[in-house]
Amino acid sequence: MKRLFSDYVYGSRVDNDIKRIKNRSHCHTHNALLDLPHDIISQILSLVDTPSIINLCSTNTEFRNELSPIVFSRAKGSWHQIIQMIEQSEGTMSDSKPDSNMITPPPQILTNWVEQLRISDWYSYGEWQVDIFKLHQILPHLNHLLINSANSSNWLKYRESKSLKELTLYYEKAHYEAFDHKPNPKNINQLSRKESTNPRIFELSHLRGLSELTKVSLDGYHFNWCDDYETYDPSNIKLDSIVLTNCTWEYPFTLSQFNRHGKLRNLTLRYTTQNSFILSERFTKFMENPLVDASTSIEKLEISLEGYTDSTWRKLLSIKQFDKFQYLLFPNLRVLTLHGFSMNLDSYRSYLTLIQDNFRLHRLNLAVWDTSTNGLSDINSIRFSQHIRQLGINFQLKVLDENRRLYT
Structure with missing residues (x-):
C-alpha cells in the first residue's frame, strides 16, 4: 500500500493511470469508476460533498487507495499547528518546556497530497512574524x-513565493485571535479583542512577491490606492482571475486598476446580506461604465447581489444597463452572470434582440426579480425558451417574484 501511494504522489498522473489499468487486467472484479483517468474522477467527485467521499473510501481498499489523495487534498489548521509544523521542519522548536498541545508531524505521504490549506483562526503576530509561505517546505x-x-x-509585501497559484483572504471574526504558541508573551490561550473599525486595506502591489499567483479571492477589503506607475510594475502580475466579495472602494480607485497588466480573464463581484455599498455612487459609476477601458481581456464576468429582499435596495437591469456588457465593450466576453437584479420581463423581446445583435456569448446566466405588472404567463415563458434556443447560447434564467415562480 505504501508503494502504491508513493507511485501516485511522485509519478505522473498518466503513468499512474496506465499502471492502474494494467494492474486491474489481472483482477476479475473492479469498479468501473476507478477505470477512469484521475482527472475525470476528480471532476466527478468535485460534485460530491466530502463526507460522502470519505464514506466511499471506507467501503474497500481499492477505493481507499485511489480516493485518499482527493480526500486529503484539502486541509485546514490553526496558526498554532502550522507554526509548530514549520518549527519542527526547521529544527527550531524549543525543548526547554514540553508542550502538552504538541502536535505529531503528519506522515509525509499525507503532506504530499495537500493542495489547499485553510487557516481557520486569525493571528496578527503570525502574519507579520511568521513566514507562512515556508509551508512549501x-x-x-x-x-x-x-x-x-x-x-x-x-x-x-514582505513575503515571497514562487509556487503559490491561488490566494484567498477572508475574515471570520468568530474565530478569535490565537495566542497558544511559543511567541505568546502573556501566556494565555486566546485573546478576544474589540473589533477594529478601520477598513481592511488591500493593494495589488502587496502581491509583488508572489510571482506565480494567478487567482486571488478577497472578502471584505477596501481599495483606495492611486493608479501610480511608480508604485509597482504590473508586468510581473500574472493574475487572470479575481473574486471580490463585499469589497468596497473610494476615489481615486477604479476596478479597472486590477487589470492594468491586461491579463485578467475572469472577474467576479459579489455582495451579500444587504451590503449598502451597492447603493453608493461608486458602485453606480462602475455599473455605468464597467472596467472603463480595461474590459477587452475579460472572458467571464459575474456580478451577484445576494440576499437583497428589500425591493428598494435592488438594482435595475434595464436594456440600457444590459447593453453595457455587449461585445464592442467586452469583445472577448463569453460567460456573463448577473444575479439579484430587477428586470422587466414584459420587455424580454428587446433583450433578445440586443443579445442577438450585440453579444457574442457562449453562456448567459440571469437570476432576476420580475418587475413587470402581471409577470410572464406559462405560454410566454415557453416562447421565451424557444427564442433563446434560436440564439445558440447556453441560457439559464431564474425569475423571482412575490410568489417565487421559476422559469427556465
Whole structure:
C-alpha cells in the first residue's frame, strides 16, 4: 500500500493511470469508476460533498487507495499547528518546556497530497512574524492558501513565493485571535479583542512577491490606492482571475486598476446580506461604465447581489444597463452572470434582440426579480425558451417574484 501511494504522489498522473489499468487486467472484479483517468474522477467527485467521499473510501481498499489523495487534498489548521509544523521542519522548536498541545508531524505521504490549506483562526503576530509561505517546505504541492485575516494586507509585501497559484483572504471574526504558541508573551490561550473599525486595506502591489499567483479571492477589503506607475510594475502580475466579495472602494480607485497588466480573464463581484455599498455612487459609476477601458481581456464576468429582499435596495437591469456588457465593450466576453437584479420581463423581446445583435456569448446566466405588472404567463415563458434556443447560447434564467415562480 505504501508503494502504491508513493507511485501516485511522485509519478505522473498518466503513468499512474496506465499502471492502474494494467494492474486491474489481472483482477476479475473492479469498479468501473476507478477505470477512469484521475482527472475525470476528480471532476466527478468535485460534485460530491466530502463526507460522502470519505464514506466511499471506507467501503474497500481499492477505493481507499485511489480516493485518499482527493480526500486529503484539502486541509485546514490553526496558526498554532502550522507554526509548530514549520518549527519542527526547521529544527527550531524549543525543548526547554514540553508542550502538552504538541502536535505529531503528519506522515509525509499525507503532506504530499495537500493542495489547499485553510487557516481557520486569525493571528496578527503570525502574519507579520511568521513566514507562512515556508509551508512549501512541508507541503510541496500546496497551490491554494486561504488565510483568515482581520487586518490589511500590508504584511504580504514582505513575503515571497514562487509556487503559490491561488490566494484567498477572508475574515471570520468568530474565530478569535490565537495566542497558544511559543511567541505568546502573556501566556494565555486566546485573546478576544474589540473589533477594529478601520477598513481592511488591500493593494495589488502587496502581491509583488508572489510571482506565480494567478487567482486571488478577497472578502471584505477596501481599495483606495492611486493608479501610480511608480508604485509597482504590473508586468510581473500574472493574475487572470479575481473574486471580490463585499469589497468596497473610494476615489481615486477604479476596478479597472486590477487589470492594468491586461491579463485578467475572469472577474467576479459579489455582495451579500444587504451590503449598502451597492447603493453608493461608486458602485453606480462602475455599473455605468464597467472596467472603463480595461474590459477587452475579460472572458467571464459575474456580478451577484445576494440576499437583497428589500425591493428598494435592488438594482435595475434595464436594456440600457444590459447593453453595457455587449461585445464592442467586452469583445472577448463569453460567460456573463448577473444575479439579484430587477428586470422587466414584459420587455424580454428587446433583450433578445440586443443579445442577438450585440453579444457574442457562449453562456448567459440571469437570476432576476420580475418587475413587470402581471409577470410572464406559462405560454410566454415557453416562447421565451424557444427564442433563446434560436440564439445558440447556453441560457439559464431564474425569475423571482412575490410568489417565487421559476422559469427556465
